[in-house]
Amino acid sequence: MITGTTRLYAIIGDPIAHVRTPMVFNDYFAERNIDAICVPIHIGRDDLPRGWAGLRSMVNLDGFIVTAPHKAESAQLSDRLEGDGMHTKVVNTVRREPDGSFSSTLLDGRGFVRGLINQGQEVKGKRFYVAGAGGAGTALAYALAGSGVAALTIHNRTRAKAERLVADVGKAFPGCDVKVGTANAAGYDVAVNATSLGLKPDDGHSFELASVDPTALVAEVVMKPDMTPLLIAAEKRGHKIHFGIHMLNSQLELMMQFLGVSKPKP
Ligand SMILES: NC(=O)c1ccc[n+]([C@@H]2O[C@H](COP(=O)([O-])OP(=O)(O)OC[C@H]3O[C@@H](n4cnc5c(N)ncnc54)[C@H](OP(=O)(O)O)[C@@H]3O)[C@@H](O)[C@H]2O)c1
Known part of the structure; x- marks a missing residue:
């Protein structure tokens, strides 16, 4: 059940229809009674800064997965790079910090x-x-x-x-x-x-x-x-x-x- 307290996660990409992440994440949340959902968000390849600004404005969004073609530009838009993302300047996982900023890494x-x-x-x-x-x-x-x-x-x-x-x-x-x-x-x-x-x-x-x-x-x-x-x-x-x-x-x-x-x- 999605309620007012449900936390949001997402996957962003262009195209987006082929992704499996929402199914895999939502199964993970449901099996563990975690009050969260993951949704696909289609952000056009030339519109990523505006897309990121929108994601930043969503206070109950705790993080998102990044797929093609947004992995390199998302590294530039991140507030902080960690782990392999710091070296590659390419990221696929983004976490919201308590101060609202976004930390990103590459887990491939x-x-x-x-x-x-x-x-x-x-x-x-x-x-x-x-x-x-x-x-x-x-x-x-x-x-x-x-x-x-x-x-x-x-x-x-x-x-x-x-x-x-x-x-x-x-x-x-x-x-x-x-x-x-x-x-x-x-x-x-x-x-x-x-x-x-x-x-x-x-x-x-x-x-x-x-x-x-x-x-x-x-x-x-x-x-x-x-x-x-x-x-x-x-x-x-x-x-x-x-x-x-x-x-x-x-x-x-x-x-x-x-x-x-x-x-x-x-
Ligand atoms: N399993 C996973 O989780 C996972 C994750 C990421 C990617 N992948 C898969 O990894 C594969 C590569 O993706 P990518 O993102 O690395 O692609 P990419 O950045 O476009 O790199 C392609 C690589 O393949 C080489 N290559 C292409 N055609 C070749 C040919 N005819 N002969 C020899 N080398 C050739 C390229 O060499 P040049 O530099 O000489 O062009 C380059 O090293 C894809 O199948 C992708 O689906 C899998």
Whole structure:
């Protein structure tokens, strides 16, 4: 029952009809008797400052999720950046503070790390190879470097982007052994596809699967389909595999923690 005391959460994006966050958040609230709801808010791509001003004016709005194309501009509109958002200047979760201001962070990469741990995989002390230096690759790079990996190698089709990312991650985490790689992924515990390759059945691979150590885990960020061409081929070669959807599913608890409404299921 929505009453006068119900707290509001939202997801903003353009388009918005495809998002799953309202269902997932509202189930979470209902299962825990939290007096809150989450609604989708469609804010046009050229109208974000006005959209944010509207959100600021809603006193009973305690936070919101940000999806494409608003993640980078929302970082600029935030009063404060925390965690990976501070490094990437891209955010997906925004929390209202008691003084009315908004603090934001990016949980994509942390979701990937949590997803691995939830599936029984170690992250700390492991050697990671990541193909991709776009939004997903960048989020993974900071989250992995911040999780105590033994080594992190980033390969990207456009090498200059990987070089920039490696330099930035190295500055943010001076203790992390981070370097630019090639398509050869030999010598790692985990090899990750963090490019957009894999959405279509005839997509190629972002790295040389044949070079991957036989005991290495092969992981995806691409969520649909579950079994991408890379994971199909990796499984055939006897590798353990890890689905892209784990990264998204594992973000729910992280979002609730950041928003300050995390609660165990009764
Ligand atoms: N599971 C999750 O929670 C989650 C979260 C975020 C994103 N994702 C998924 O991650 C994927 C990438 O998203 P993004 O935001 O990182 O996209 P993006 O910022 O546009 O970056 C795309 C990346 O893919 C590379 N790439 C594209 N086409 C390629 C090709 N033909 N050969 C080699 N590399 C190619 C790009 O390399 P260049 O730099 O050379 O162009 C770049 O590294 C999408 O499928 C997205 O749905 C999943």
